[in-house]
Structures are given as structure tokens and as C-alpha cells.
Amino acid sequence: MLLPALLALHLLSTYVTASSASCGCSSLAIPVHVDVLVPTDPTDAFAGLKSNASSLRRVDDTYDIYGVFCQPDTASVKNTDVLQILVHGFTYTSEYWSPPVEEFRNYSYAAFSCDRGLSTLAIDWLGVGLSSRPENASDVQYPTVAASLSQIARHLKNASILPGIPPFKKIIGIGHSAGSAILTFGAIVEGAKSPFDGLILTSSLILTPETLPTLPLPSARDENPLRWGTLDPGYVTTTDDRSIFYPVDPTAFSPRMLIFDTFTKDVASVSTFVQLATSSLEAQYTGPVVKVLGTEDQLICGATGRCDDLVALTASEGVLWPAAQSFDIVAIPGSGHVMTLDFFAQGAFNVFVGLVNKFSGL
Numbered sequence: 001m002l003l004p005a006l007l008a009l010h011l012l013s014t015y016v017t018a019s020s021a022s023c024g025c026s027s028l029a030i031p032v033h034v035d036v037l038v039p040t041d042p043t044d045a046f047a048g049l050k051s052n053a054s055s056l057r058r059v060d061d062t063y064d065i066y067g068v069f070c071q072p073d074t075a076s077v078k079n080t081d082v083l084q085i086l087v088h089g090f091t092y093t094s095e096y097w098s099p100p101v102e103e104f105r106n107y108s109y110a111a112f113s114c115d116r117g118l119s120t121l122a123i124d125w126l127g128v129g130l131s132s133r134p135e136n137a138s139d140v141q142y143p144t145v146a147a148s149l150s151q152i153a154r155h156l157k158n159a160s161i162l163p164g165i166p167p168f169k170k171i172i173g174i175g176h177s178a179g180s181a182i183l184t185f186g187a188i189v190e191g192a193k194s195p196f197d198g199l200i201l202t203s204s205l206i207l208t209p210e211t212l213p214t215l216p217l218p219s220a221r222d223e224n225p226l227r228w229g230t231l232d233p234g235y236v237t238t239t240d241d242r243s244i245f246y247p248v249d250p251t252a253f254s255p256r257m258l259i260f261d262t263f264t265k266d267v268a269s270v271s272t273f274v275q276l277a278t279s280s281l282e283a284q285y286t287g288p289v290v291k292v293l294g295t296e297d298q299l300i301c302g303a304t305g306r307c308d309d310l311v312a313l314t315a316s317e318g319v320l321w322p323a324a325q326s327f328d329i330v331a332i333p334g335s336g337h338v339m340t341l342d343f344f345a346q347g348a349f350n351v352f353v354g355l356v357n358k359f360s361g362l
């Protein structure tokens, strides 16, 4: 439950994105109160969902979740009813949805959807980027991160995000990779009570403890002592080779994007990686769900042929969403795992906007 005393949002700054003349963005810190059970073992792949009470502990704490809210300028507003909450993936931040450099301004999904009349709130996960970072990384598990997102969604359906902006009637969650798995976790825990009116889960297929990708995950404090030297070793990052997130074909993306990506990599807790396996559990969520994948995603499609037969894949993935209003898979030809950062990003952006409009009844 959100504490009444915490309802005020802290406005950090207001700026206009370079990418769009008709879009205004504000940085916010959104206070949330989380009261959940997490497994005492932070490497529990099922995040406590399969545990008995004696192997769970309570996390009852208050955090600030950082987010960038972008909305079309009043004159051109097409839609004040819908908010997209954008959830980045493992070792990324909210900047995944809007790379903050001039060269890559056309890779901003926030600007792209703003130009089409839609508002976004791109958040940093708990423990990541500019959000609160619990001293103990084992407090940053799927139950805490998912609860903070649901609370924000619930809050923004009932209260103004900024003065003069009415509460939103519909909130669509768009996740990338582990961000999709965190939204999925919320859907598993909350089912029909979820505050999300639709889920767009990008770069996310069922993973089990056995099929988790093998990525080297050095402790952040060893990887970059200057930046992260004081962090709990449970905060990890990737090595500097992030090419696995891109298509094998080197002409499918800008080599400079890969450099930028490596340069801006962030941290995340070990739990948020291993708990990707919760994506193998069933959700009684009742809204519409779409998974969007890149056909050249080396992490989830790879050489397995898994993504080749979309009919079979839709059947095997859809089994876990028995109560969903609808379940579909959309494949973006040519895209890799970070489907908003390669040359096929415009295709992905168009798909997302089309789905958001469909899910919100426009």
C-alpha cells in the first residue's frame, strides 16, 4: 500500500527532448512503499513462489523510483487517457527507451510515441540508475521490483503524475527482456487484480533455471571500482562485450551504438538475473498480452530454431497465460535482443504503438 504521506511526487527537472518539438519531459522521483516476502536465498530462481514460509523473509521499506515522464504538448495531445510504463532490461536503465545523445536521438521510443500522441513513464528499476539502491542487493528481487511498479501504476490511475494532468484511465506495461519478466512476475502474483491494462513483453520468452543464458556477471565493484567500489558484491554487471545483445550481422546496427551501450551499462542484483526463470510459471492475468521478439535475438532465439515456427511458439508460450484476454507473438525481422537499438528499431516502435492503441481501445 502506498502511504498517504508519500503521495507527492518529487519533480527533479523539466526539459524538452531534442528529438521532438512537440514533446515535454520531466524527471520524477516517485516514492513507493513495498511490503513483500522475498526468499532468504537471493539466488532462488523462483523468487520465493515455490518456497515454504520458513525460507522467506519480509522486506518492508520505502524507496524512491526514478522515472522520466514524457507527454505530447497540450496543443497536439491526442490521448490523455493512456500511459505507457516502460521497464528496461538487466544492466540497462530508463535511458534504454531514449538514448540521451544527439547521434541516437531517433532511437527514442519515448519521442516516437510522443509524436503519435502517447505519454510514457520510463522508470529505473529499484537498485538501478537513479532509483534508490538498497545497501543489501538481496533486497532487490522480483517481488520488490514488481511491487514497486504495480504500486506506481495503481497510484497513477488515481492521482495526478504532475499538476494539471488527470489520472490515467489505462496503463500499458512495456518491458524489455528481464523488464518483461518483472512485469510477468507482477502478473503472476496479482492476476486479475493487476493495475496494468495490457502487457507488451519484448525480448522475453519462457526461461527455466536450465535454459538461462550464460552471461559472465562480474561484481560491479570489481568491474569498475571507481564508479561502484562501495557496492555490495550482490550488485553485478556485464563484461564490456555486449555484442550478444545485437544481431550477429554487423551491418544490422551501428558499431557506435555498441560502444555507447557498453559505456552506459549499469548494475543490477544477481536475483534479477536468476529470477528470469519465474517466466516459466503460469499467470492468471486477464488483460491482453503480446510478446514481441527479434528474429535475430542471440539470447532467446539464437541458433535453437525456437523462434522459427511462430505458431508453435505462440502455443507453447500462451499456455502460461490461460486467463489472458488475448495472447499473441509478433516477430520483428532482423532485430536482435535490444530491438530498440538496432537499425530495425522503427519497425519495433510501430508495432508497440499499434499494440498500445489496440489495448487501450483506440
Ligand SMILES: *[C@@H]1O[C@H](CO)[C@@H](O)[C@H](O)[C@H]1NC(C)=O
Pocket (backbone or CB within 6 Å): 051, 052, 053, 054, 055
Ligand atoms: C522449507 O524449505 C527449506 C528450504 O528449501 C527446507 O530445508 C525445509 O525442510 C522446508 N520446510 C518444510 C516444513 O517443508
Ligand SMILES: *[C@@H]1O[C@H](CO)[C@@H](O)[C@H](O)[C@H]1NC(C)=O
Pocket (backbone or CB within 6 Å): 040, 057, 136, 137, 138, 232
Ligand atoms: C543481506 O540481507 C540478508 C537477509 O537479511 C542477510 O542474510 C545478509 O547477511 C545481508 N548481507 C549484508 C552484506 O548485509
Ligand SMILES: *[C@@H]1O[C@H](CO)[C@@H](O)[C@H](O)[C@H]1NC(C)=O
Pocket (backbone or CB within 6 Å): 154, 155, 158, 159
Ligand atoms: C485515491 O485517491 C484518493 C484521494 O487522493 C485517496 O483518498 C484514495 O485512498 C486513493 N485510492 C487508492 C486506491 O489509492
Ligand SMILES: *[C@@H]1O[C@H](CO)[C@@H](O)[C@H](O)[C@H]1NC(C)=O
Pocket (backbone or CB within 6 Å): 106, 107, 108, 340, 342, 343, 344, 345, 346
Ligand atoms: C536513425 O537514423 C540513422 C541514420 O539515418 C539510421 O541509420 C537509423 O536506422 C535510424 N534509427 C532509427 C531507430 O530510426
